[in-house]
Amino acid sequence: MTGPKKGSEDAAQGTPPPSPRESMREVAKSILEAFVVHRAQWPGHRVEEMEIPFTSEGIADATQLALSAVEDALTALSGTGTILVQGATIRVANPDALMDAAGADRDNVSAWLRG
Numbered sequence: 001m002t003g004p005k006k007g008s009e010d011a012a013q014g015t016p017p018p019s020p021r022e023s024m025r026e027v028a029k030s031i032l033e034a035f036v037v038h039r040a041q042w043p044g045h046r047v048e049e050m051e052i053p054f055t056s057e058g059i060a061d062a063t064q065l066a067l068s069a070v071e072d073a074l075t076a077l078s079g080t081g082t083i084l085v086q087g088a089t090i091r092v093a094n095p096d097a098l099m100d101a102a103g104a105d106r107d108n109v110s111a112w113l114r115g
Helices: 020-041 056-063 067-079 095-102 106-114
Strands: 051-053 083-086 089-092
Touching (some): 020 051
Antiparallel strands (some): 051 089
């Protein structure tokens, strides 16, 4: 069983919910992790052809964020052209922007993507 979602019951317990920026960073990290794993498993695919099976609910479970916070973060990432959400799949349209949104070390992630 998972603990309370960040941004839902936490506020009732006196812990402030994460900011939209913090939520977006957590969502971006989750997508970036899946993207790197997916890329490592299928290295022949071009980045723009890669679709990652992911739902808002799956991301909420993985990040322990409230579903509304995940949906807001996905909307923000989509709005900047970083990702494209198509049903239950996410396509990373701009890996560099995703790395920035996740606060990831570009050199390390780029090495994985090239690897």
